Amino acid sequence: MNITDIIPAVRIAASKNGLVTCRLAGEKGDVAGADEKTLVIDSAESIREAFDGWFEKNTPAPEKVVLKDVCTIDVSGVDTVGRQRIPGRIVIVTGGAQGFGAGIAGELFEEGANIVVADLNEEVGSEMAAKLNEKGYQNKAFFVKADVSDPDSVENLVKETVLNFGGIDVMISNAGILRAGGLDEMDPKTFDLMTKVNYTGYFYCAKYSSKVMKIQSEYSDGNHYMDIIQINSKSGLKGSNRNFAYAGGKFGGIGLTQSFALELMPHRIKVNSICPGNFFDGPLWSNPENGLFVQYLKAGKVPGAKTIEDVKRHYENQVPARRGCRVIDVVRAILYAIEQEYETGQAIPVTGGQEMLK
Template identity: 60%
Template sequence: MQNQINKIIPAVRMMLSADSLKTVKFFAEGELYEPVKSIESLVVDNSDHVLTELSEKIKSAGKKIEAITIKGFGTLLVADYPKGNGRVEQRIAIVTGGAQGFGAGIVEHLMQNGANVVVADLNAEKGQEFVDELNATKRNNKALFVKTNVADAASVENLIAETVKEFGGLDLFISNAGILRAGSLDEMTPETFELMTKVNYSAYFICAKYASKVLKVQNQWKPDHFTDIIQINSKSGLKGSNKNFAYAGGKFGGIGLTQSFALELMPYRIKVNSVCPGNFFDGPLWADPETGLFVQYLRAGKVPGAKTIDDVKRFYEAQVPAGRGCTPLDVMRAVYYIIEQEYETGQAVPVTGGQNMLN
C-alpha cells in the first residue's frame, strides 16, 4: 500500500498542478463516510494503467476537478486555496527535528510564508503541542506532526507516506535533526560516537533516500517543477572542532553526501544543498538554563574570569565578526536563496556572521 501511495498520489497532485501547486488529501477506501458525488469528481478503476488513464481524463475534463476516486485504492480530495504572497505558497515541506531550536524557527517561517509543513521529531509531546499552536492561527495552510526517528528507515518511510496522505506530495525536505555530544578522544565512547554518526550522518542518507522517491515521481509528471533537499549542517562541517570530532566528522560527511546526491538528482530537478549555520546562542542547545552549553561552560570554568552566563555568552559572541549568534531568520534567508535559485546545487552555504569563510 505504501508503495502505491507514494507512486499514485504525488503523480495525481502534479497532474492537477498544471497552473499552480495544489494539495491533495487521501482517504483510503472505506475511510470516507459517503462516496463523493460532486459533479467535479472522477472515478476510475485501479489498474496498471491508472495514471495514464487519469492523466488523459484530467486533461480532457475541461473543468476544475475536486475529487478523484480510484476504486480499490481510495479517494483524493483536492484543495485549491487562495494564493497569498508568501515565498513558499502551497509548497509541502518536512522539517526533521522541527519541534524546537533551529527546526522550530524554520517551521514558523515556512508556515508564515504559505507552506504546509510536517514537523517530524522524536519528541512527540513538544512536537504535537507546537503543531496545535501553529494550527490555532487562522490560515489556509496547515501543520502536521509525525513522530519520527530519522535514524530508523521504517520510521522515515512512514513519515513520507503520512506526508503524502495528508498533503499529496513533497516539495521541500529539510534534514535538520541533529545531536551534539562533545568530548576528547579519551572521553568519547564508541557507543556515543556511533549514535552521533547515526543521527547526524547516516540519517541524512535515509531521509534523502525516501524523500527523493516522491520527488522523482513528481518530476516525471511535471518536469518543470524544481524541488529541494536541504541539510542543516554547521560551521563545524567546514572546519574541524576541538574535542568535538564526532560532531564535526558527521557534518563534514554530510557535505560529501550533499555533493553526491546533488549530482545524482539534478536530472530530476531535485536540488540538494547544505546550510552551515554558526552558533545559535539564543536556542536551547546553548541557552537552556539547566542543560545549555553556557551554563555547562560556566560551571566547568571553561571561560577564564567568567562569573555569569552573560560573561560566557559575550566571550563566544566576540569570536563572531558580526558580534552575535546565528538566528533562524539568518538560516531562512539561506534556505530561500537555495529554493529560489534554480541554477545551483551541491553547495554548502555558510551562515556564520563571518566566522567561517570559504576558500
C-alpha cells in the same frame, strides 16, 4: 503502482495551475457520487492522460479524484497571499519541535508551506503543529513522531506525509545532536549515536523523500523543482576542538550533499547544506540548566569568565557580525536554496563571517 506511489503522481498532475494537497479519502475507488468536480480515472496508467483532458476543459483542479476500484483522493487548493514565497509546498522539518527546526517550521508556514513537524518529542512537536493550525490558514501542519536514526521510522514519516498531504516538495534534514568530548572522554557508544543521528539520519531522509520526489518529477510538466536541505553547521566546514564526533558527521554530510546532488539533479531535485554559526539564543546554548553557556561556565572553558554573560560575550566576539546566528538568517538561506533553480550541491555558510569558503 501502489497507493503511496499513486497519490504523489495524482497530486502533482493536479497541481498544473498551483500546488495542491491531496489526502487519501478511501481505498475502494467507488465512482458512485462522482459529480462535475470529480475526475474519474480508469487506471493508474492513464493518470497523465486523464489530467490532460481535465485541464483542457477546466482551470481549477478537480476537488476529488477517483481511481476506479483503487482509491479516492480529496484535493485541496491553497490560498496564495501575494507576499508568500512558497505557497502550497509540502515541507518536512525533522527535529521540528524546538530550536532551529521549530523556528524554520514556523517561518515557512508563514510563507504558505504545509508543514510536517517530525520529531522524537511527541508532546512539544504536536503542540507546535497545533499552534500553527490555530492561525486558521488554508495551509496546514501536522506532527509525526519520528526517529531519524531508524530507517523504518523515516520511511513511515514519508508515508504519513504522502497520505495526509499528497507528496513532498522540501525535506529539511535538521534533527541533530551534540555531545562534545575529546578522544579521552568520547566513548564509542556516544560516537555511534551521534553518527547515526547526524550523518546516517540524513541519508535516510534523502533516501525515502527522494523516492516520492522522483514520482512527482515524472508527473510534473517539467518545471517543478524540489529540494533536500540539510541543516549542517560551521563545524562541517572546519574542525572543532574536542568536538570531532559532531564535526566528522557534519563534514560527512557535505560529502552526501554533493553526491546526492549529482544523482538527483536529473529529477529536478536540488540538494544543499546550510551551515549556520552558533545559535546562542536557542536551547542548545541558552538552556538555563544544561545549556552550553552554563556548561562552559562551570567547566571554566572561558578563562576569566564569571557569569553566563561573560561566556556569551566571549563567543559573540569571535563572530565578525558580533552576534549569534538566528532562525531568520537560516530561513533566508533555505528560501534562497528553494527559489534558486540553477544551483545544487552547495554548502551555504550562514555564520556572520566566521567561516568563509575557499
